């Protein structure tokens with residue numbers, strides 16, 4: 001189920017198992033003298049970057065970005081953004097690990113995993129005198 005009013009971006013090679021839901025909507029509820037149904041609808045986009053795997057029954061709430069390469073365990077409720085290459089489980093979802101072989105955290109986010117970081121261009125070879 002996708003509640004997409006607030007905008008959902010799903011990257012390439014993302015696996016989403018059954019009964020998962022992605023939500024971009026919530027309701028203002030500051031006033032108790034007005035039905036929640038009559039208060040503003042709030043939206044906040046969700047981004048799921050490339051190569052993520054969401055297990056069964058995962059709930060992704062509004063405003064969350066799940067970084068590239070993450071694994072979200074079955075039954076998790078993702079209330080906060082998750083950094084790339086994380087393994088997160090639980091309610092609320094907490095990062096419990098980082099995938100083996102993940103690039104170092106300071107590597108540019110779009111660098112493929114298990115690759116050396118970008119090298120500076122070859123220096124010109126000085127001419128022999």
Ligand SMILES: CC(C)(COP(=O)(O)OP(=O)(O)OC[C@H]1O[C@@H](n2cnc3c(N)ncnc32)[C@H](O)[C@@H]1OP(=O)(O)O)[C@@H](O)C(=O)NCCC(=O)NCCS
Nearest residue numbers: 015017018054055056071072073074075076087088089090
């Ligand atoms: C998140 C997941 C990938 C972790 O797998 P794993 O690395 O083999 O983890 P383990 O089974 O060794 O469990 C490690 C710990 O995390 C806990 N754990 C594992 N999955 C969990 C989950 N979904 N929610 C909460 N805790 C979880 C285990 O109980 C264990 O805790 P412990 O160390 O206190 O005993 C896996 O458990 C999962 O949720 N897979 C989703 C499967 C699915 O939905 N498939 C649908 C078809 S795509």
